[in-house]
Amino acid sequence: MAEEDNQVEDQEQTASGKKKWLIMGGAGAVLVIIVVIVVWLMMGGEEPATTPQASSAEAPASQSAEETAQVGNALYVGMPRPFVFIVPGDARERTVQISVQLMVRGEQSEELTKRHIPLIEGTLHEVFSSSTADELRTAEGKQRIRELALQQVRSALESVTGQGLVEKVLFTGLVMQ
Incomplete structure (x- = not known):
């Protein structure tokens, strides 16, 4: 009877350990997705910078x-x-x-x-x-x-x-x- 109780406890501990890893893995995945989205939004809003040489050639004659x-x-x-x-x-x-x-x-x-x-x-x-x-x-x-x-x-x-x-x-x- 004691052996059966030990087996049931081991199974419960294994199941709860798997649940903890699943929860931690899910939270990590959500965190990675949030970071990727934030970086994408920050990088996506920038316009390409013009070089001084290109913009000075396009500058109107009235520009000082x-x-x-x-x-x-x-x-x-x-x-x-x-x-x-x-x-x-x-x-x-x-x-x-x-x-x-x-x-x-x-x-x-x-x-x-x-x-x-x-x-x-x-x-x-x-x-x-x-x-x-x-x-x-x-x-x-x-x-x-x-x-x-x-x-x-x-x-x-x-x-x-x-x-x-x-x-x-x-x-x-x-x-x-």
């Missing part, structure tokens, strides 16, 4: 050079190290550290920008070290410095490469002590 420079994927070139410099303040000099990334359009612009990082670093250091602590405290002052940095970097790159290359100068970190 600035508008044609906007074509292409936005890529970010990070400066290898933050800029550290001293600026005059109200009561005392302040030490400032700024981390910068440059936004460019297209892989060719990214490669040219990376090639000229020492020139860009020198230009940015001149701009940043000519600022004051008061300018760096306000949002308007930071914006003015970003715009001045963009103008100077574009000018420096144009003198070497014939192209401005950089679309934006972005501060990714700013610490003032």
Whole structure:
């Protein structure tokens, strides 16, 4: 009688174990299907990107050079190290550290920008070290410095490469002590 009870228990355990595996397998399959659908929806909505060369050939004559420079994927070139410099303040000099990334359009612009990082670093250091602590405290002052940095970097790159290359100068970190 004890043997029959053990056999019945073993059969029940085997049946419940199979049910658990079926449930887990079904849940895994549903999860995979959901992931596939989400990826398909995300990838299906994109239009093919046009290359800068193809779109500039199709650009109307009335379109300015600035508008044609906007074509292409936005890529970010990070400066290898933050800029550290001293600026005059109200009561005392302040030490400032700024981390910068440059936004460019297209892989060719990214490669040219990376090639000229020492020139860009020198230009940015001149701009940043000519600022004051008061300018760096306000949002308007930071914006003015970003715009001045963009103008100077574009000018420096144009003198070497014939192209401005950089679309934006972005501060990714700013610490003032």
